Structure formats: C-alpha cells, structure tokens
Amino acid sequence: MLRLAGSGTSSREIAVILGVARSTVQDNLKRAAMAGLSWPLPGELTDDALESRLFARAGVKQGQRRRHEPNWAQLSIELKKPGVTLLILWEEYRSVHPDGYGYSRFCELFRGFEQRLSPTMRQEHAAGDKVFVDYSGKRVPIVDRKTGEVREAELFLGVLGASSYTFAEVTWTQTLPDWVGSHVRMFAFFGGVPRLVVPDNLKSGVSRASFYDPEINRSYGMMASHYGVGVLPARPRRPKDKEQTSRCTLLDLLSVN
Known part of the structure; x- marks a missing residue:
C-alpha cells in the first residue's frame, strides 16, 4: 500500500488493486503518515514493531502504561x-x-x-406484531412456609417484540395445561393479543420441530385459533429467532422494583 502510494497511485486505485475499501486505504495511509512511515520501510523494522507504530492507541503516549x-x-x-x-x-x-x-x-x-x-442483521419489530414465549431454563425455588419443603417451579416468559414489555409467571411444570394456561393469563395481562406468538420448540407447543414446516400441538393450535393469533415457532438452532426471551433472565426480573 505504501509502495503504491509512493509511486503516485490514488487511494481509489489502490483500493481496487488490493480489493479493500477506499476508506481502509485512506485510514492506513493516514496512520502511516502520523507514524512517520514512508516507502521504502527501514530494513530493521519488524512486523510487530510496524503494527505497534501503526495501531498505537490514540491519546496514549509511547511508554505510558495502558x-x-x-x-x-x-x-x-x-x-x-x-x-x-x-x-x-x-x-x-x-x-x-x-x-x-x-x-x-x-x-x-x-x-x-x-x-x-x-x-448479524438487526431485527425490527412492529408494535403488537409478535410476542416471544419460552421458559427461562432456570427454575425458581418455592418454599412451603409450613413444612419448609423446597419445590422448584418453572418460569414462563412472554416478551413483546417491539417494547420488550414482559409477562412472567411461575408454574409447577412445562406440561401442556401449564403452557396453555400461561398464554391465557399472558393475554389477559397484556390486555389483548398480538398477530403472532413465537414459541421455542417445546413439546407442549410444537409436536414436531422443523426448519420449514413445524407441526403445532393440537391443543395449543386450538388455543391460538380461539384467540385469533398465529403461531410461528422459532427455527431449530436459531437462537436469534427468540432473542427477546433469551435476553430476559431471572436476574433481570428480580432486579426490577
């Protein structure tokens, strides 16, 4: 790059020759000028020394501890x-x-x-379009005040895509009755229903996971039909499809007053 620039080649032409962006060429040439480097480079200059001079942090003097x-x-x-x-x-x-x-x-x-x-591509969500539902993956210990017995419960999460407004409740299991019941209470909490529900591929909601044609559990599908919402399961091995619920942890919920 320095050799080409030294021979009078423009930054645009250098970018074409090297197959890089013009801004990259301009940035590197600017760094070289600030470091006092020109072609030909000193023979004793090693690669590490060259990198250090070109990419020394702005505002940090040589020899100063970083x-x-x-x-x-x-x-x-x-x-x-x-x-x-x-x-x-x-x-x-x-x-x-x-x-x-x-x-x-x-x-x-x-x-x-x-x-x-x-x-990754940033996902944009329209208001009222989707709600992402899943279990947190971390159980909540429930203590019986009378006996002291500790029983673990599941944490259900429903997160609206546009606002991240969150519904959360604990149930004893992830079975179909609890799964459907949590949806009913979630819709009541939101005061309405979205256009689509995006669940993970939990057996209570999705009988057969598929990248292209997932099979929805019959009872879950009947619940969705009753409320007039569509069900769009997250694609297998695509965590970004349910990023909203993945980001919402038990710690986040407990930290909200």
Whole structure:
C-alpha cells in the first residue's frame, strides 16, 4: 500500500488493486503518515514493531502504561451462562484491575468485539406484531412456609417484540395445561393479543420441530385459533429467532422494583 502510494497511485486505485475499501486505504495511509512511515520501510523494522507504530492507541503516549485489556472472547463465553450479566463481569474485572476500564467503556468495547465476531442483521419489530414465549431454563425455588419443603417451579416468559414489555409467571411444570394456561393469563395481562406468538420448540407447543414446516400441538393450535393469533415457532438452532426471551433472565426480573 505504501509502495503504491509512493509511486503516485490514488487511494481509489489502490483500493481496487488490493480489493479493500477506499476508506481502509485512506485510514492506513493516514496512520502511516502520523507514524512517520514512508516507502521504502527501514530494513530493521519488524512486523510487530510496524503494527505497534501503526495501531498505537490514540491519546496514549509511547511508554505510558495502558489499561489492562480483558479477554473479550472468554467474557463472551461467560456471558452465555445463566444469571451472568456484563455488570457482574465488569465488577470481577475491576476487582482484579482497579485501574481498568469504567463500566460504560467496558460495555462499549465488549459490544464492539461482539459486532466484529459475529455480525448479524438487526431485527425490527412492529408494535403488537409478535410476542416471544419460552421458559427461562432456570427454575425458581418455592418454599412451603409450613413444612419448609423446597419445590422448584418453572418460569414462563412472554416478551413483546417491539417494547420488550414482559409477562412472567411461575408454574409447577412445562406440561401442556401449564403452557396453555400461561398464554391465557399472558393475554389477559397484556390486555389483548398480538398477530403472532413465537414459541421455542417445546413439546407442549410444537409436536414436531422443523426448519420449514413445524407441526403445532393440537391443543395449543386450538388455543391460538380461539384467540385469533398465529403461531410461528422459532427455527431449530436459531437462537436469534427468540432473542427477546433469551435476553430476559431471572436476574433481570428480580432486579426490577
């Protein structure tokens, strides 16, 4: 790139030759100029030294200590565990590195890492169009005051796509009566019904999961017909299809006053 620029080739032509965006060429040439680099490069300049000079952080002087960079890949894995939030991960990071990033900057850098790692299309939801339903995957312990017996219950979630307005209730099981009953109470809570219900491929709702032609449980289908709503199951192995309920954890619900 420097060689081509040094021979008088325009940034547009360099972009075509190298198969990169023109803005990338301009950015790299600007970095090289700021680092005092030109073609030919010094023979003793190693790749690591070149990268360090080109991509030194803006606003950080040479030799000055930088903030410790978290292992973003590991944090991304940790965040997928039940009950784990960015706030918890940041607090753990700051307990080890007190002079590390502030929370807002930490979140900003993590989101940037996620975008580079797995770019996805943003989903837009119209008001009243869809409600995403699922069980949280984390059971809630219920204590009998008289006997002290602890029994675990299931947490049902219904999240409106456009507003993320959430209905939540606990039931003893994920069986069909509890599944359908939760829908009835959810519609009453919302004061209406959406155009579509998007469930996960739970057996109580979907008899046969399929990427193209899922088979809806008969009783569940009758309930949907009664309320005049459509059922559109999330595609198998497509977590983005039910992203709204996936993001809503028990910890999030308990943190709301």
